[in-house]
Amino acid sequence: xxxxxxxxxxxxxxxxxxxxxxxxxxxxxxxxxxxxxxxxxxxxxxxxxxxxxxxxxxxxxxxxxxxxxxxxxxxxxxxxxxxxxxxxxxxxxxxxxxxxxxxxxxxxxxxxxxxxxxxxxxxxxxxxxxxxxxxxxxxxxxxxxxxxxxx
Amino acid sequence: xxxxxxxxxxxxxxxxxxxxxxxxxxxxxxxxxxxxxxxxxxxxxxxxxxxxxxxxxxxxxxxxxxxxxxxxxxxxxxxxxxxxxxxxxxxxxxxxxxxxxxxxxxxxxxxxxxxxxxxxxxxxxxxxxxxxxxxxxxxxxxxxxxxxxxxxxxxxxxxxxxxxxxxxxxxxxxxxxxxxxxxxxxx
Amino acid sequence: xxxxxxxxxxxxxxxxxxxxxxxxxxxxxxxxxxxxxxxxxxxxxxxxxxxxxxxxxxxxxxxxxxxxxxxxxxxxxxxxxxxxxxxxxxxxxxxxxxxxxxxxxxxxxxxxxxxxxxxxxxxxxxxxxxxxxxxxxxxxxxxxxxxxxxxxxxxxxxxxxxxxxxxxxxxxxxxxxxxxxxxxxxxxxxxxxxxxxxxxxxxxxxxxxxxxxxxxxxxxxxxxxxxxxxxxxxxxxxxxxxxxxxxxxxxxxxxxxxxxxxxxxxxxxxxxxxxxxxxxxxxxxxxxxxxxxxxxxxxxxxxxxxxxxxxxxxxxxxxxxxxxxxxxxxxxxxxxxxxxxxxxxxxxxxxxxxxxxxxxxxxxxxxxxxxxxxxxxxxxxxxxxxxxxxxxxxxxxxxxxxxxxxxxxx
Numbered sequence: 001x002x003x004x005x006x007x008x009x010x011x012x013x014x015x016x017x018x019x020x021x022x023x024x025x026x027x028x029x030x031x032x033x034x035x036x037x038x039x040x041x042x043x044x045x046x047x048x049x050x051x052x053x054x055x056x057x058x059x060x061x062x063x064x065x066x067x068x069x070x071x072x073x074x075x076x077x078x079x080x081x082x083x084x085x086x087x088x089x090x091x092x093x094x095x096x097x098x099x100x101x102x103x104x105x106x107x108x109x110x111x112x113x114x115x116x117x118x119x120x121x122x123x124x125x126x127x128x129x130x131x132x133x134x135x136x137x138x139x140x141x142x143x144x145x146x147x148x149x150x151x
Numbered sequence: 152x153x154x155x156x157x158x159x160x161x162x163x164x165x166x167x168x169x170x171x172x173x174x175x176x177x178x179x180x181x182x183x184x185x186x187x188x189x190x191x192x193x194x195x196x197x198x199x200x201x202x203x204x205x206x207x208x209x210x211x212x213x214x215x216x217x218x219x220x221x222x223x224x225x226x227x228x229x230x231x232x233x234x235x236x237x238x239x240x241x242x243x244x245x246x247x248x249x250x251x252x253x254x255x256x257x258x259x260x261x262x263x264x265x266x267x268x269x270x271x272x273x274x275x276x277x278x279x280x281x282x283x284x285x286x287x288x289x290x291x292x293x294x295x296x297x298x299x300x301x302x303x304x305x306x307x308x309x310x311x312x313x314x315x316x317x318x319x320x321x322x323x324x325x326x327x328x329x330x331x332x333x334x335x336x337x338x
Numbered sequence: 339x340x341x342x343x344x345x346x347x348x349x350x351x352x353x354x355x356x357x358x359x360x361x362x363x364x365x366x367x368x369x370x371x372x373x374x375x376x377x378x379x380x381x382x383x384x385x386x387x388x389x390x391x392x393x394x395x396x397x398x399x400x401x402x403x404x405x406x407x408x409x410x411x412x413x414x415x416x417x418x419x420x421x422x423x424x425x426x427x428x429x430x431x432x433x434x435x436x437x438x439x440x441x442x443x444x445x446x447x448x449x450x451x452x453x454x455x456x457x458x459x460x461x462x463x464x465x466x467x468x469x470x471x472x473x474x475x476x477x478x479x480x481x482x483x484x485x486x487x488x489x490x491x492x493x494x495x496x497x498x499x500x501x502x503x504x505x506x507x508x509x510x511x512x513x514x515x516x517x518x519x520x521x522x523x524x525x526x527x528x529x530x531x532x533x534x535x536x537x538x539x540x541x542x543x544x545x546x547x548x549x550x551x552x553x554x555x556x557x558x559x560x561x562x563x564x565x566x567x568x569x570x571x572x573x574x575x576x577x578x579x580x581x582x583x584x585x586x587x588x589x590x591x592x593x594x595x596x597x598x599x600x601x602x603x604x605x606x607x608x609x610x611x612x613x614x615x616x617x618x619x620x621x622x623x624x625x626x627x628x629x630x631x632x633x634x635x636x637x638x639x640x641x642x643x644x645x646x647x648x649x650x651x652x653x654x655x656x657x658x659x660x661x662x663x664x665x666x667x668x669x670x671x672x673x674x675x676x677x678x679x680x681x682x683x684x685x686x687x688x689x690x691x692x693x694x695x696x697x698x699x700x701x702x703x704x705x706x707x708x709x710x711x712x713x714x715x716x717x718x719x720x721x722x723x724x725x726x727x728x729x730x731x732x733x734x735x736x737x738x739x740x741x742x743x744x745x746x747x748x
Contacts, residue, residue: 032443
């Protein structure tokens with residue numbers, strides 16, 4: 001299996017979004033449905049990496065939508081040129097990149113939409129969709145060859 | 152309570168006149184009201200403006216009134232508008248006209264029998280001579296000061312200077328002359 | 339630093355000018371506006387104060403009333419003291435964003451110069467726009483004259499910005515009848531006014547970078563109801579704060595405001611319940627009725643929202659016959675105000691007779707005589723022990739007499 005908890009805090013993706021649980025009542029919801037994203041002083045948060053930030057429970061960081069996925073994207077670091085296209089396009093901020101170097105996927109928040117695969121410009125693609133249960137070794141061993149231009 | 156109705160055309164300054172009058176009356180410790188019933192907002196359209204003056208706070212907000220004074224600052228409106236509407240046996244009329252009183256009353260049957268309560272003054276000519284434009288509101292105030300006896304002329308002029316403070320000196324001087332002339336010429 | 343504005347102890351101001359002076363004295367940070375008759379001079383004057391250096395705030399020109407209120411929402415969420423003004427069609431265009439403002443608990447002050455809603459087009463005063471705001475979750479206060487438009491505008495900031503309230507506030511005045519009628523107004527000094535209003539202490543402000551927040555979250559059936567209930571509770575619970583602010587205002591101004599104003603009600607047998615300038619005109623009528631031996635009184639909600647269900651009931655429960663006056667076309671029902679007053683009176687022991695008058699639409703003059711006729715109807719009802727007229731009638735309407743529904747009591 002790939003590293004499912006790449007660059008994650010302990011509490012990333014720990015509960016299912018919309019899982020049946022005891023929801024608080026009118027007397028406890030926040031005023032004006034205003035939701036603070038972080039616990040404590042977040043003055044410096046722009047300079048911190050995701051895994052260093054102190055997200056509050058109002059942020060979807062602690063929730064997971066992994067079960068929404070039918071297929072998952074697998075990342076092949078040997079082909080990637082770090083163009084950041086997938087990072088820009090991912091609608092769920094689930095591409096993990098550090099210092100403009102692509103590292104892999106946040107599988108707690110990826111919904112398997114395949115946009116990253118679509119926008120990947122390399123030949124062969126650096127991201128391809130595989131069955132959820134496929135492990136990384138097997139997936140990489142099946143990676144296609146570079147396609148030759150047809151004349 | 153004293154109630155005043157102005158008959159005017161948009162652009163002749165009746166609303167400003169009514170508000171200036173209210174402002175100055177208020178300095179004497181009275182409670183005042185100044186408002187207007189706008190016609191079409193276009194320049195030249197007929198409109199009516201109103202003043203109320205009382206010792207107590209004025210709480211009625213009806214437009215309806217039995218006026219104590221009717222001030223007509225447009226000569227044609229004296230002929231065409233219903234200037235005697237809801238009048239009383241004591242209602243006084245001050246009318247802008249180039250005519251003398253007898254000729255004017257001859258033209259307006261509704262004023263007949265009220266000769267002793269009708270006053271005339273040519274506010275248009277006075278404003279042309281003094282301010283340089285046809286703004287008959289200021290002269291009408293001068294005529295009103297004389298007819299009502301509500302103020303000393305000097306007191307009114309001093310306070311009018313304050314109301315007009317934001318205007319250039321030339322305009323203020325013109326207004327002072329207009330008020331004074333109408334005060335002296337109203338008959 | 340803002341320039342000093344020259345103020346007299348006694349001014350002769352119309353309602354618009356009075357409201358704009360309150361905006362200046364409260365040192366509004368942002369006014370975003372799209373001017374519309376008859377409220378135009380409020381924002382126009384504020385713009386002039388900015389241009390002439392009398393305020394340090396920002397005037398934001400926008401492309402519609404929808405945008406005006408949207409900009410107000412943004413500025414208020416950022417943490418500023420924010421106000422604007424509108425009327426009629428402009429108010430209608432703002433409605434969507436009014437609900438956003440109250441839902442986000444943003445203490446924006448909106449001066450509403452009441453005007454009829456088209457069609458047919460009309461620029462004059464009735465309460466159609468005011469009624470359009472009645473479910474929007476704003477506090478709504480009602481001025482009956484220029485002085486009150488000034489006083490309540492100052493109170494509005496202090497009420498809305500209070501941390502246990504945090505709700506937007508509308509201050510209503512009647513288009514033209516108040517907004518364009520100059521009357522004696524006794525303003526506070528700039529210093530006294532600002533000391534009274536105080537500095538805004540923002541909550542969840544978006545310019546606090548140490549605590550980033552999300553505004554405008556989506557809540558479906560699992561959360562929406564709880565948030566709306568909490569908001570409604572806040573509106574209901576604003577009552578003691580409103581009363582405290584009125585009490586504090588009395589200390590600095592000598593002018594006393596109550597959630598429900600009652601005039602000559604101690605021994606009244608018949609009463610008019612009304613809003614706006616009609617309240618004062620009806621007081622003149624009540625005095626004249628008393629000269630004729632008819633014990634007439636007037637009751638008026640100063641605070642229309644939260645609706646003073648309790649105080650309306652207390653004020654009217656011992657009266658025999660009550661006329662509730664609605665200055666808005668009722669659109670196929672009894673007047674909305676009539677329904678609310680009736681609901682309150684239904685829970686009293688005495689259950690006075692209650693009838694409804696639609697009047698003054700599009701600025702139609704409501705004269706003392708009209709109010710006296712309504713009092714005379716109530717006297718006839720009181721003497722008969724039941725409603726003798728149609729339950730809904732029209733005062734000041736030309737044409738054949740129009741009315742709807744007869745009573746089943748008595």
